[in-house]
Amino acid sequence: MARVAMRGLNKMYDDVHAVIDVNLDIRDQEFVVLVGPSGCGKTTTLRMVAGLESITGGQISIDEKVVNELPPMDRDIAMVFQNYALYPHMSVYDNMAFGLKMRKFEKAEIANRVKEAADILGIQDLLKRKPRQLSGGQRQRVALGRAIVRHPQVFLFDEPLSNLDAKLRVQMRVELKKLHERLGTTAIYVTHDQVEAMTLGDRVVVMRDGRVQQVGDPMDLYNQPANRFVAGFIGSPAMNFAAVRIAAENGSLWAESADLRIKVPAPIAPRLGRYAGMDATLGVRPEDLRIARDGDANDMSFDVAIEVVERLGSEILLDVAAGSTSMVASVEPTVTAKVHEKLRLAINPDRVHFFDNQTEAAI
Amino acid sequence: MATGGSVATVALRQQYVPAAKRGPITRLLEDERRLAFCLMLPTMVLLALFIAYPFVNGILLAVTDTRVGVPGHFVGMDNFTKIWSDDIFHVAVWNTCLYTFVTTVFKLALGLWLALLLNRNFRGKAFMRAFILLPFIIPTVLSTFAWKWMFDPTFSVLNWLLFHVGIIRTRINWLGDPTMAMVSVIIVNVWRGVPFYAISLLAGLQTISPELHEAAAIDGARAWSRFRHVTWPLLLPVTLVIVLFSVIQTFADFQLVYVLTGGGPANATQLFATYAYQLGIGTGLLSQGAAISLAIFPILLLVVIVQLIYIRRTETL
Numbered sequence: 012m013a014r015v016a017m018r019g020l021n022k023m024y025d026d027v028h029a030v031i032d033v034n035l036d037i038r039d040q041e042f043v044v045l046v047g048p049s050g051c052g053k054t055t056t057l058r059m060v061a062g063l064e065s066i067t068g069g070q071i072s073i074d075e076k077v078v079n080e081l082p083p084m085d086r087d088i089a090m091v092f093q094n095y096a097l098y099p100h101m102s103v104y105d106n107m108a109f110g111l112k113m114r115k116f117e118k119a120e121i122a123n124r125v126k127e128a129a130d131i132l133g134i135q136d137l138l139k140r141k142p143r144q145l146s147g148g149q150r151q152r153v154a155l156g157r158a159i160v161r162h163p164q165v166f167l168f169d170e171p172l173s174n175l176d177a178k179l180r181v182q183m184r185v186e187l188k189k190l191h192e193r194l195g196t197t198a199i200y201v202t203h204d205q206v207e208a209m210t211l212g213d214r215v216v217v218m219r220d221g222r223v224q225q226v227g228d229p230m231d232l233y234n235q236p237a238n239r240f241v242a243g244f245i246g247s248p249a250m251n252f253a254a255v256r257i258a259a260e261n262g263s264l265w266a267e268s269a270d271l272r273i274k275v276p277a278p279i280a281p282r283l284g285r286y287a288g289m290d291a292t293l294g295v296r297p298e299d300l301r302i303a304r305d306g307d308a309n310d311m312s313f314d315v316a317i318e319v320v321e322r323l324g325s326e327i328l329l330d331v332a333a334g335s336t337s338m339v340a341s342v343e344p345t346v347t348a349k350v351h352e353k354l355r356l357a358i359n360p361d362r363v364h365f366f367d368n369q370t371e372a373a374i
Numbered sequence: 375m376a377t378g379g380s381v382a383t384v385a386l387r388q389q390y391v392p393a394a395k396r397g398p399i400t401r402l403l404e405d406e407r408r409l410a411f412c413l414m415l416p417t418m419v420l421l422a423l424f425i426a427y428p429f430v431n432g433i434l435l436a437v438t439d440t441r442v443g444v445p446g447h448f449v450g451m452d453n454f455t456k457i458w459s460d461d462i463f464h465v466a467v468w469n470t471c472l473y474t475f476v477t478t479v480f481k482l483a484l485g486l487w488l489a490l491l492l493n494r495n496f497r498g499k500a501f502m503r504a505f506i507l508l509p510f511i512i513p514t515v516l517s518t519f520a521w522k523w524m525f526d527p528t529f530s531v532l533n534w535l536l537f538h539v540g541i542i543r544t545r546i547n548w549l550g551d552p553t554m555a556m557v558s559v560i561i562v563n564v565w566r567g568v569p570f571y572a573i574s575l576l577a578g579l580q581t582i583s584p585e586l587h588e589a590a591a592i593d594g595a596r597a598w599s600r601f602r603h604v605t606w607p608l609l610l611p612v613t614l615v616i617v618l619f620s621v622i623q624t625f626a627d628f629q630l631v632y633v634l635t636g637g638g639p640a641n642a643t644q645l646f647a648t649y650a651y652q653l654g655i656g657t658g659l660l661s662q663g664a665a666i667s668l669a670i671f672p673i674l675l676l677v678v679i680v681q682l683i684y685i686r687r688t689e690t691l
């Protein structure tokens with residue numbers, strides 16, 4: 012078990028700057044998830060930690076020891092690949108035992124460790140099979156087994172669940188979580204699926220175009236996104252954004268556009284003061300919108316027309332239009348709204364976000 | 375419900391394939407066995423014309439005493455017993471086996487080494503890959519003539535080179551000395567055959583996912599272990615097929631030796647094919663030449679069967 016630290020980490024491919032100035036401190040036993048859209052540099056970062064990719068600039072250390080120049084085998088890490096990368100000509104047992112054999116472990120010790128890992132993962136009956144005789148989920152387990160028999164300092168996962176069907180993915184996600192609780196090995200996990208990131212990560216690192224956007228525990232990212240990108244990336248369905256102009260009137264601030272007019276809640280008004288008379292972006296999560304009741308204040312609600320009704324069972328998603336602004340609202344399953352109906356939506360005043368239009372940073 | 379459904383499908387089918395519009399040929403070909411026969415017919419004709427007919431003719435020839443200009447009579451196995459006790463034939467068998475074995479070992483080793491190099495990432499990769507194929511593309515007869523000049527007793531550029539580098543003090547009599555003649559022939563065959571091995575093995579290497587090497591590297595395998603435990607086992611099925619092709623070709627090799635040494639000196643490089651040609655066409659003993667050609671058959675058959683069994687075994691691993 013170990014800490015992993017990245018200092019000013021950079022990676023240049025010929026003309027692509029794939030990873031830019033990444034600083035990250037991963038604590039012992041922590042499960043950290045790198046998440047971001049395709050091409051944002053997650054895999055590249057992970058492969059630099061593994062030693063499979065050379066480091067252009069900066070430094071990576073594992074347990075205070077700089078590993079920049081160490082080959083993968085000397086870093087004491089184990090990696091689970093997206094396509095499993097099981098040795099097709101070896102049995103499940105040999106796949107799991109390979110790393111131990113290469114490290115000259117005794118036969119009995121190898122057998123013990125493989126058996127232990129097979130018990131944990133429930134693949135005792137598959138040990139004699141070849142990888143091609145396994146289902147996707149079973150292969151995934153074998154790949155995990157190959158990683159855990161080594162008792163490495165750090166686990167590296169590159170989208171290990173993305174080849175599984177939706178149901179199995181949820182199941183394996185839970186198992187991974189349990190496995191981590193049981194072994195406590197430091198883990199870095201790459202995914203582009205924000206749900207996976209939120210459920211698995213002790214801390215989540217959101218990346219975009221090679222840069223880290225925000226690091227924090229899942230609820231922090233959800234409640235206080237650092238910028239518009241994180242706000243839109245974390246949470247499903249995604250946060251609604253509306254272009255507004257901040258106006259000062261009668262001693263209070265208003266966010267207004269042709270389609271809506273909202274009073275800026277008092278707690279965040281001071282921060283918005285200097286934007287008076289300027290454009291900004293308003294952000295509201297679908298779950299922070301609800302159908303307005305008679306007693307609701309007028310300055311926290313607006314009129315919309317329903318365009319699509321998506322019934323998900325536990326909730327209903329209303330795709331609505333306020334003038335030319337499209338939004339999604341998540342409402343209780345008991346709501347009986349129909350397409351083309353008009354209604355009034357209210358905003359939860361404690362959960363309104365504003366973003367600077369130039370920097371995209373949260374205000 | 376059920377009847378309703380079937381009525382509907384019947385109606386549909388009639389709509390899609392109006393029976394009246396199909397011609398008699400179409401109806402004939404409706405039968406899959408007839409269609410298969412028609413499709414295979416061209417291949418069968420070609421095979422019969424160019425493989426089966428000469429093969430059968432060869433057998434018929436081998437059991438007569440036909441010579442050029444002299445129609446022969448049936449003599450049974452006479453030709454075979456004659457070559458069985460022919461010393462030159464024994465030499466040719468031994469030479470062919472030696473030639474095939476040594477060249478195959480070198481071609482495989484060098485080809486694999488080249489393929490591993492070409493499989494890396496470097497500038498001018500595509501160009502190198504094309505360049506490597508040159509010896510394979512040039513017609514054998516032409517390149518062999520070039521080699522013949524390089525081996526020439528007086529003008530040998532090889533001798534000149536080795537002499538000036540200081541490796542040799544006296545001339546090597548490349549094609550005149552019996553041992554050196556065999557060595558020369560082997561060198562040329564290896565030179566010509568390596569590209570085929572290299573490119574085919576390279577194709578095999580490229581089917582091996584780089585992730586497997588990365589996984590093995592993380593698992594603690596050094597370069598040699600990665601080759602031995604990952605690359606080699608995964609390349610083996612391809613390698614066996616390549617070796618099979620190459621062995622068959624080398625065993626029946628003719629052009630190269632014919633141009634370079636003509637089987638000499640004193641039969642030192644005499645192979646199956648060159649000896650069959652020498653007896654059959656050179657001396658005019660058509661039937662004995664045919665008998666020698668046929669004698670390759672059981673040997674090659676054995677080689678092929680053994681290899682095919684082995685290939686099947688590794689493929690089902």
Ligand SMILES: Nc1ncnc2c1ncn2[C@@H]1O[C@H](COP(=O)(O)OP(=O)(O)OP(=O)(O)O)[C@@H](O)[C@H]1O
Binds near residue numbers: 025047049051054056
């Ligand atoms: N070998 C390479 N040569 C050149 N550019 C590369 C190479 N590998 C990755 N890149 C580039 O680096 C950037 C980051 O790639 P990376 O694979 O890290 O993305 P990712 O975040 O893992 O995306 P995904 O979710 O699609 O896997 C991309 O723009 C990619 O095109």
Ligand SMILES: [Mg+2]
Binds near residue numbers: 053054055
């Ligand atoms: Mg990736």
